[in-house]
Amino acid sequence: MQTNIPHILFCCIFILSFPSFLTAQEIDTLGGIRIDAARDTIISVGEGIPLAQTIRMQDSILTDTVRPPQGNQLLTDKVTYKAKDYLRLSQRENRMYLYNEAEVVYGDMTINAGRIIIDNEKNEVYAFGIVDSTGTYTQAPVFKQGPKTVEPDSIRFNFDTERALIYNSRTQEAQFNVIGEVTKRENDSVYFMQNVRFTTSEDVDNPDYYFYARRIKFVPDKKIVSGLVNMYIADVPTPLGLPFGYFPMTEEETSGFIIPSFGDSNARGYYLQNGGYYFAISDYVDLLAIGDYYTNGSYAMNLESNYAKRYRFRGNISFRYERLLESERGFPDFAQSSNYNLRWSHSQDSKASPSSRFSASVNLGSSDYYRESVNQANTGNFLNNTLNSSVSYSKTFEGTPQVTLNLAARHSQNTNTGVVNLTLPTLTASMSRIYPFEPRVGAKKGIIENINFQYNLRAENRISTYDSLFFKPEMFEGAVYGAQHSVPISTNFKLFRYLSVSTGASYEENWVFETYERYYDEETNSVLRDTIKGFDAFRTYNFNASIGTTIYGMKSFGKDKKIQAIRHVMRPSINYNVNPAFDQYYDQFERPDAADPSQINLVDYSRFDGTLYGAPGRNFSSSIGLSISNTLEAKVRDKDSTATEPKKITLLNNFSMSTSYNLAGDSLRLAPISLRGGIPIVDNKLTINFSSMLDIYALDNNNRRIDRLNINNGGSLFRFTNANVSFGYSFSSKDFDKDTENDDEVENDTYRNGGRRDDLFGKGTDLDGTFYEDEEDPFEGNEERETNSEWYNYKIPWDLRLSYTMTYSNNARQNEITSHSLMFSGNVELSPKWSIGASSGFDIKEQGFTYTQLRFARDLDSWRINFSWIPFSQRKSWNFFIGIKSSILSDIKYEKRRNRDRSL
Structure with missing residues (x-):
């Protein structure tokens, strides 16, 4: 069949x-x-x-x-x-x-x-x-x-x-x-x-x-x-x-249009934001081109690209340009400005090359970009007043000795003053330590066998300019460049079995290609400076030695006591430094006395003043440094009855005192005494850090230090000049769950742009108002909580971050607290679907609240709702967003925002 x-x-x-x-x-x-x-x-x-x-x-x-x-x-x-x-x-x-x-x-x-x-x-x-x-x-x-x-x-x-x-x-x-x-x-x-x-x-x-x-x-x-x-x-x-x-429906990335969001602004009229086109160029790189337009003529353009190659590298780059207009042309309050921002982040996979590495972290642009941007909601960025960038390449040449080469370009920008400092580039090279007298077998012992030296090279080209001159020929005016070679030599040995001794010397040679001659001009009655082109160099050296030990003290109270023992660890050390005077690099010029023009004064100067590494020291110094650090620990009975060993806790962590005495000085030889330390309150969570300065010298009527003891001037033995107390505390409901690990590591756009890892300045948001941490799943784990509704009756997830600082200053008898503030940020999940949070602070000295952000989030299964509100300050605004969570329908959304009112 x-x-x-x-x-x-x-x-x-x-x-x-x-x-x-x-x-x-x-x-x-x-x-x-x-x-x-x-x-x-x-x-x-x-x-x-x-x-x-x-x-x-x-x-x-x-x-x-x-x-x-x-x-x-x-x-x-x-x-x-x-x-x-x-x-x-x-x-x-x-x-x-x-x-x-x-x-x-x-x-x-x-x-x-x-x-x-x-x-x-x-x-x-x-x-x-x-x-x-x-x-x-x-x-x-x-x-x-x-x-x-x-x-x-x-x-x-x-x-x-x-x-x-x-x-x-x-x-x-x-x-x-x-x-x-x-x-x-x-x-x-x-x-x-x-x-x-x-x-x-x-x-x-x-x-x-x-x-x-x-x-x-x-x-x-x-x-x-x-x-x-x-x-x-x-x-x-x-x-x-x-x-x-x-x-x-393809699983691969595809090109397509980005639907803009719309709304109205008090200052610029109606707008369309974040509309454009996405280019899926290849499996390794993409490009997003979006822009904003306002009916008063303001506009913005933004280009973003992500690239990656597995086991090789990954990175992203973005550039944004804005042309902002205030009011209307012809009105007296009309103003216009332009700002831009360039960001680039690049990281190399460790498997790509074990001996070389290239990395980049760039954030540069207009100083007022984060304050004036029409589409920038990341609060941590505009509260930060510095922009930093670094692009570096390093190469290691294996062998004996090993040589490491590093080439870097760095950028630092103060957004308040507009000052930009660049190093284009910085070349550093170092050779690993060489022990010429080490034995062929066995460990190194004694002063001779531990003698070692190495070689370091640093060459720089420094540029200081303003952001208004950035990318213009004028920015290179006043650039200084040079090189520094250093050869440190050191050795260490034991003395009397318990004392550790180290001694060494360092030789430096500085190369410059411009020096400056100074002279007095009688016609202009001023000091003029001539730039001398050509190679020049100066050489310096110094000596140092130190001796230290560790002392242990123990006091036992018995194993039946709650506090069974206390241990005190002291680490005293003495160091001696000698810095010779290099008078041969100093010259003089004549200048009439300001009070009596008939008298001629001789003014000392160095032709190396204003060069890359400055002039060598002219004053001979010979100083002794004293320091001692203390750690106090206790053994206490563990609350866990099953524990067989007592629990060790730290009572005082690295409490140190340090000062120095200048043997070559003619007055004010003793430096102020520095006190630093930490008091652990909660193990691995809360430590109160403190620091202060004590001065034994008195002040004159002009509040300047004089060579007279404060106690002989009618005061106390020490004059309390300044102090600082600070702590940061981060805890959550997870800390009380023994089965849950807590990971506070956060990587987001706010942090990459120079903000904080935490959300003390408020949570950062992307272009459509979604909180960064909520992009993948804002309520991850809700399914498990929903299966047992009774769990929520007594356990509500929450987290809280605190930051406290207080600074006291009395350098010139001001006797005041210069800063005193408390900042906090927290989130609470009222239910498996509701989450609220707030970030704020209180300036105790000025009696006012610092920057404040309130936020709400609601999970609607397939939808999400976000609402953030800044109730006061110059950035007073709010933003409401509701949309489908799925990325394939992310354009189905509604957003309403009230932008802050600003003037350029």
Whole structure:
């Protein structure tokens, strides 16, 4: 007996390998019989067939002696099938039946259904569910091929026409979940669907929103083209609709338009923001070109690009230019300005090259960019008054000795003063330490064997200019350049077993290519400076030595005490430094005395004043430095009764005192005494840091230090000149959960632009007002919390960051607190869907609140809502955003903002 069962099975499985979607063509249902999903009337399965006959029929298939047809075969893999109740072949009806948990597998394709029927007479295949004893339709067909799954109510396929009808199919393609009432397969790559609902909501049966279309054309992994599309929210139709729709479904990045957001501004009128085009150039690089336009004539352009190559490098670059107008031309308050900003970040993979590395972190532009930008909401950026950039390349040459070469360009810009300092470039080279007298085997011992030296080179070209002259020829005026060579020599050894001694000397040679001669001009009555071009150099050297040790003290109170022991660790050290005077590099010129022009004064100067590394020291110095650091620790009984060892805690961390005495000075020889330390309050979380300065010398009536002890001037032994106390504390509900690790590491655009890692200055937002940390999943883990609602009755996730600082100054008898402030930032999840947060601070000295931001976030499953509000200050504003979370429908959003009022 010959059968077409293998051919029909293959075609059935092959045509079902699609992720089911949308249509743009009427479906002809007159050419075949529609299968009702609940009650199938095509055939009565299994009626009147004894079990023995079923077994015999199955055996006859396995022992069929009829040779299969030769020639082209459709099947390229083994077909296996099974069913829980029975597999039956009806010779009279020329059909095969698989009943209850039926399964057909061919290659990577699998069909599971309650019933599967193969009709050889009509060349049709059917797969549908069964009705259980309660009347419920169960075991609906499920088709799987690789990662794709289709779940219809029933399937019908005709082998002759190679067309299929699928009823009430459910599938997922890209980020869409799709339900189609009827699906028709036209060919291998085109499908048409009728009465279709598609949404990005995870709840397919009860989505919070969906798009409805009567006819859809679907090309798997490529696109969806639909007719009239209407948007439903909570099953309620909305006036939001389109006469046709096009949805790209490829998993790869594709080029396309960026729909702008719109609104109105008090100063610039109506606007369109962040509209443009996205270019998917290749798998390694892309480009985003967007812009803003205001009806008063202001505009902005922004270019952003990301690039990456696996195991090699990755980075991003962006440039923004703004032309801002205030008021209208012809009005007295009309003003205009331009600003720009360039950012570049590049990092190299460690696997790319073990001996060389290239990195870049660039942030430069107009000094008032972050304060005046019309589309910049990252508060940490405009509160920071410096912009810094660095581009560097380093290369290590292996060998003995090892040589490291580094070439860097750096930029530092003060946004308040507009001063820009550049080094273009800086070249540094260093040679690893060489021990000429070290033994061939064994450790180095003694003063001779530990003698070592190395060589360092530093060459720079420094430019100091203003941001208004940036990228202009004038910026290079006044540039200074030169090179510095240094050779440090040192050794160390033990003295009397307990004392560590180190001594050394350093030789430096400085090369410059410009020097400056000074002279007095009688006509202008001023000192003039002539620039002398040409190579020149000066050489310096110094000596140093230090000796130190570590002293331990222990006091035990008994193991039965709460405090079992206290240990005190002291590390005293004495150092001696000698810096010779280099008078040979100083000259003199004559100048009349200002009080008596008949008298001539000699003015000393060095031709190296104003060069790259300045002039060498003229004054001989010989000083002794004294310092001692203290650490106080205690062993206490552990609260954990199962612990076998006591717990060690730190009571005082690195409390140090230091000063120096100038042996070569003629007055004020003793430097102020510096005190520094930290008091741990919460282990690894809160440490109070403090520092202060004590001076033994008194002040005169002009508040200048004089060579007289303060105690002999009617004061105390020490004069308290300044002090600082500060601490930062970050904690959250995770700290009280032993099973949860807390990671406060944050990387966002605010931090990369020079802001803080934390959100004490407020959370940064992207261009559409979405908080950076919320881009992927603002309420990650909500599914687990929702499964146990009682958990939220007593445990609410929260986090809090505190920063406190106080500075006291009394250098010139002012006796005042110069700064005193407390900053805080926190977030609370009131429920698995609601999150609120605030960032603010209070200036205790000035009695006022610092920059304040209030924020709210709401998770609507498929949607998200963000609201941020700055209630006061010059940047008073608010921003409201609601949109679909899925990136494929990110243009479906509503945003309303009130921009801050500013004047240029």
